[in-house]
Amino acid sequence: MTDISLSGPSAAGKTIPPGARAMRLPTQWLGVAPFIIFALMFLILPTLYLIIGAFQSADGGFTLQNIADLAQPTIVAAYWISIKVSVASSLLGAFIGLAIAIAIVRGGLPNWTRSAALTFSGVASQFAGVPLAFAFLATLGRLGLLTVLLRSIGFDLYQHGFNVLSFWGLTLTYLYFQIPLMVVIIVPAIDGLKKEWGEAAATLGATQWQYWRMVVIPVLWPSFLGTFILLFANAFGAIATAYALTGSSLNIVPIVLYAQIRGDVLHNANLGYAIAFGMIFITGLANVFYIWFRTRSERWLK
Amino acid sequence: MAEPFLSIQHVRKSFGATTVVQDFNLDVEPGEFVSFLGPSGCGKTTVLRMVAGFEEPSAGKIVVAGKDITRLKPNQRNVGMVFQAYALFPNLTVAQNIAFGLKVAGMSKPDADRRVAEMLDMIKLPQMADRYPYQLSGGQQQRIALARAIAPKPKLLLLDEPLSALDAKVRVSLREEIRSIQKKLGITTIFVTHDQEEALSISDRIAVMYGGRAEQVGTPFEIYNRPATKFVANFVGTLNVLEGKVTDASAGKVQVNAQEVSLKGKLNGSKSGDTLSLALRPEAISLARQPGHDTSLSGEIAEVHFLGSVIRVRVGIGGNTVSLDTFNNSTTPPPVVGDKADISFSSGDMLVLH
Amino acid sequence: MKSGKFWAWLTFVLGAAYFFIPLIATLEFSMRMKRGEYSFEAYRVVLGDARFQESFTFSVVAAIFTIILGVLLVVPTAYWIRLRLPQLRPIVEFVTLLPLVIPAIVIVFGYIRMYGSSSPLPFLASGLGTNALLVIGYATLALPYMYRAVDTGLRTIDVRTLTEAAQILGAGWTTIIGRVILPNVLIAVLSGAFLTFAIVIGEFTVASLLNRPAFGPYLQNMGANRAYEPAALAIIAFAITWGCMSLIQVLSRFAPKSANRPN
Structure with a gap:
């Protein structure tokens, strides 16, 4: 600990303690100035730049043409497949993650299952991107272990319409980080359900299902919905996994945008901005919906 | 019923x-x-x-x-x-x-x-x-x-x-x-x-x-x-426990710190020379002799705690310490540590703990 | 109750199967480079590849700079918000969560257009500037995780009392933050740091669009051109992520338990 006899003279040297001068209001804000400047320069302004660009013509005037141009079939198809993959992987991820979380917290399983699942989920939720694509190619690609094994027992996945380079292939791959992310976030919420609530409900005559319907589901709902939105945004913005998995055979929005940034394949810089704006719009809309829903229905939350 | x-x-x-x-x-x-x-x-x-x-x-x-x-x-x-x-x-x-x-x-x-x-x-x-x-x-x-x-x-x-x-x-x-x-x-x-x-x-x-x-x-x-x-x-409640030695089981006589106490009734299952525990609630004991109190023991004031309306006093009797409460009285100063004091109680309030 | 336990086991086992089969398959695939036998040939080739070593080193260095930038940015801010400007808390929290909503590719697209070589702030005009922008982009991506980790750490200590105690002993702000606050939230900061490392090390989008010779683009390139090496790389990447997360878990055991908190 600090030696008082040493720090005493140093304090005496400065006639006013440093804190006293910082009390006045304008200097207060200096403490957060670096963060605010950073956030403006490298998060908010670049985003605004694109949003504004989406509504500008090549000569800088206001226009809605870029947004209207999004309606061309390749771009619409890209948005559609992106939304499908994101919704499917976040919906499945959310429900499967919830089921696993309930199983390990409330299923009466031995303690090691809980810690094992949580540790693994922590890792898998961050295991995305290019290596994840490699893992699924090695598993479910044409020469993947599972594909080969299933073929050797007479079931050919690829003859039954499966392809890892497809909507379902991508969804299945995304689930590898979506499910664990749900588990990691929802387990604390399930831990927050007090045992006494269930007992109180039972003494009041409620069946297990009534208790779930009237208490458990409403209590978990905000965390569940919030995590679902997070999973959606997570999948919607992801590019590395899809790019490494499918190359450009599955044109999701981020891959279209990636190609546009690299080589202006759309031959219209402002249309690129419009695509970026569309992505922000969709993830933003999901969040606005979430906030609206939460404030409307969860008045009991502090 | x-x-x-x-x-x-x-x-x-x-x-x-x-x-x-x-x-x-x-x-x-x-x-x-x-x-x-x-x-x-x-x-x-x-x-x-x-x-x-x-x-x-x-x-x-x-x-x-x-x-x-x-x-x-x-x-x-x-x-x-x-x-x-x-x-x-x-x-x-x-x-x-x-x-x-x-x-x-x-x-x-x-x-x-x-x-x-x-x-x-x-x-x-x-x-x-x-x-x-x-x-x-x-x-x-x-x-x-x-x-x-x-x-x-x-x-x-x-x-x-x-x-x-x-x-x-x-x-x-x-x-x-x-x-x-x-x-x-x-x-x-x-x-x-x-x-x-x-x-x-x-x-x-x-x-x-x-x-x-x-x-x-x-x-x-x-x-x-x-x-x-x-x-x-x-x-349940606060209890003073006194260690006593049985001197006459059939007459219910016990010695506490060399002072004799007569209990109501016989001491079944005990014989002379046995030690036993006697218990007293603080509110059953007073510092001065009270009407109805048939037993008294001499000791010395060990501690005095002034709690406002009540004064809690501990009196040492040989190796035993007895707590008792007296009401505050504005005209009487509280007891002083070290003073000799007699406590009195009714032998009927005394419990024999087995 | 009995059937509930059955369903719990079934869920757990199916989940475990889904998560372990790809790992086993990848491991098996990575060892098939030599025909007719299992070997670590793919690992040997990968680890001996000069481009692997260069790109991996580049990403490690980028990750370290990202962590330093993140700590410098987040610790004073989170501390100051707790101490003096609690009314700014919702705004700052909102900003730190934005990178979870705005896709990384959008953010880096913004950088490319705003900080191009002909802009007033031409980060992209030089290699050093581009590297700086890469680190800045990574710090932005890691912001939600870093901020949450540090803020959770600050919550377990009584920031105000510690600060006042330090002030009474005559400490200045740098001493307070550097010698009083930081050591107390060190575990939390390190957790944030390892998480940042795990996110940054194999990152593809930002590095690729800024044309940096990082590990992520290298991985992608290998995937497009080789068969067995990518599987070996996936196992290596998984091991790195696992290592980072395990370190966080180990560290959390040393975290200060909120001993001096009121109530």
């Missing part, structure tokens, strides 16, 4: 190799308020939870109104329960919490609303109907929890340390409220507590529990004044 309403018969509970409740027996009359009093781990909560149906007895049976409920599920027992940590449903308003049991039972909305209003009036919180639990104080939450438990008109009310999480002041006012509501409704109630003052103040009868069995069951008056075992005597 009337037919017991709740009968707990030879109930035993073990978790693995450890037995937490052994051969517990208790009959509770209709409308009676019985407390389970004991230190933590004495099995009192386990017995309550077996009555509620959360634990299944390893042996024995539980009968309510002539019906064996030992194997019934908690939600089929029609008991109301209040928990230490309130356990209100956070997502429901006060009114919805109270209506929970009614809704589950399929009561019509108007009937349920009427019952909820009645309950809110009973706990004197009618203006809180639309609040959420987090907006209420602990005392208010516990009153809502009580109303919720009572609303479906349960046969039995089980209170599991409902006051332990509350401030001292709220604790006293709420316990009085619980008792008055219980009396008004005539609902048979079991109240679990580790606080002897709580148990003494509101119970019809108390079961003092220790080591998984009932040490003594009796009215607060009996428990306090005629404790059946050393544990009960020590656990």
Whole structure:
């Protein structure tokens, strides 16, 4: 600990303690100035730049043409497949993650299952991107272990319409980080359900299902919905996994945008901005919906 | 004696190799308020939870109104329960919490609303109907929890340390409220507590529990004044214990620090030369000789604590220390440490602890 | 109850199967480089590849700079918000969560257009500037995780009392933050740091669009051109992520338990 006899003279040297001068209001804000400047320069302004660009013509005037141009079939198809993959992987991820979380917290399983699942989920939720694509190619690609094994027992996945380079292939791959992310976030919420609530409900005559319907589901709902939105945004913005998995055979929005940034394949810089704006719009809309829903229905939350 | 309403018969509970409740027996009359009093781990909560149906007895049976409920599920027992940590449903308003049991039972909305209003009036919180639990104080939450438990008109009310999480002041006012509501409704109630003052103040009868069995069951008056075992005597109230040596068992004569004390009655099972423990409540002892006090012992003032209206004095008698309380008197200064002092009491107030 | 336990086991086992089969398959695939036998040939080739070593080193260095930038940015801010400007808390929290909503590709697209070589702030005009922008982009991506970790750490200590105690002993702000606050939230900061490392090390989008010779683009390139090496790389990447997360878990055991908190 600090030696008082040493720090005493140093304090005496400065006639006013440093804190006293910082009390006045304008200097207060200096403490957060670096963060605010950073956030403006490298998060908010670049985003605004694109949003504004989406509504500008090549000569800088206001226009809605870029947004209207999004309606061309390749771009619409890209948005559609992106939304499908994101919704499917976040919906499945959310429900499967919830089921696993309930199983390990409330299923009466031995303690090691809980810690094992949580540790693994922590890792898998961050295991995305290019290596994840490699893992699924090695598993479910044409020469993947599972594909080969299933073929050797007479079931050919690829003859039954499966392809890892497809909507379902991508969804299945995304689930590898979506499910664990749900588990990691929802387990604390399930831990927050007090045992006494269930007992109180039972003494009041409620069946297990009534208790779930009237208490458990409403209590978990905000965390569940919030995590679902997070999973959606997570999948919607992801590019590395899809790019490494499918190359450009599955044109999701981020891959279209990636190609546009690299080589202006759309031959219209402002249309690129419009695509970026569309992505922000969709993830933003999901969040606005979430906030609206939460404030409307969860008045009991502090 | 009337037919017991709740009968707990030879109930035993073990978790693995450890037995937490052994051969517990208790009959509770209709409308009676019985407390389970004991230190933590004495099995009192386990017995309550077996009555509620959360634990299944390893042996024995539980009968309510002539019906064996030992194997019934908690939600089929029609008991109301209040928990230490309130356990209100956070997502429901006060009114919805109270209506929970009614809704589950399929009561019509108007009937349920009427019952909820009645309950809110009973706990004197009618203006809180639309609040959420987090907006209420602990005392208010516990009153809502009580109303919720009572609303479906349960046969039995089980209170599991409902006051332990509350401030001292709220604790006293709420316990009085619980008792008055219980009396008004005539609902048979079991109240679990580790606080002897709580148990003494509101119970019809108390079961003092220790080591998984009932040490003594009796009215607060009996428990306090005629404790059946050393544990009960020590656990309930403050007790001065004096070590004595038996000089004449048949005449009930004992020596304390070389001063003779005559007890009422014989000392069965003891012989001359045995040591035994004698117990005295602080309020049975006075510093000066009082009318009716037939015994006195000489000692020396060891400690004096001025507590306002009361002065707590400790008097050393040989190796024993005796606590007693005297009322403050503005004209008499308190005793001084080191002074010689005589204490007096009635030998009839003296308990022999076995 | 009995059937509930059955379903819990079934869920757990199916989940475990889904998560372990790809790992086993990848491991098996990575060892098939030599025909007819299992070997670590793919690992040997990968680890001996100069481009692997260069890109991996580049990403490690980028990750370290990202962590330093993140700590410098987040610790004083989170501390100051707790101490003096609690009214700014919702705004700052909102900003730190934005990178979870705005896709990384959008953010880096913004950088490319705003900080191009002909802009007033031409980060992209030089290699050093581009590297700086890469680190800045990574710090932005890691912001939600870093901020949450540090803020959770600050919550367990009584920031105000510690600060006042230090002030009474005559400490200045740098001493307070550097010698009083930081050591107390060190575990939390390190957790944030390892998480940042795990996110940054194999990152593809930002590095690729800024044309940096990082590990992520290298991985992608290998995937497009080789068969067995990518599987070996996936196993290596998984091991790195696992290592980072395990370190966080180990560290959390040393975290200060909120001993001096009121209530």
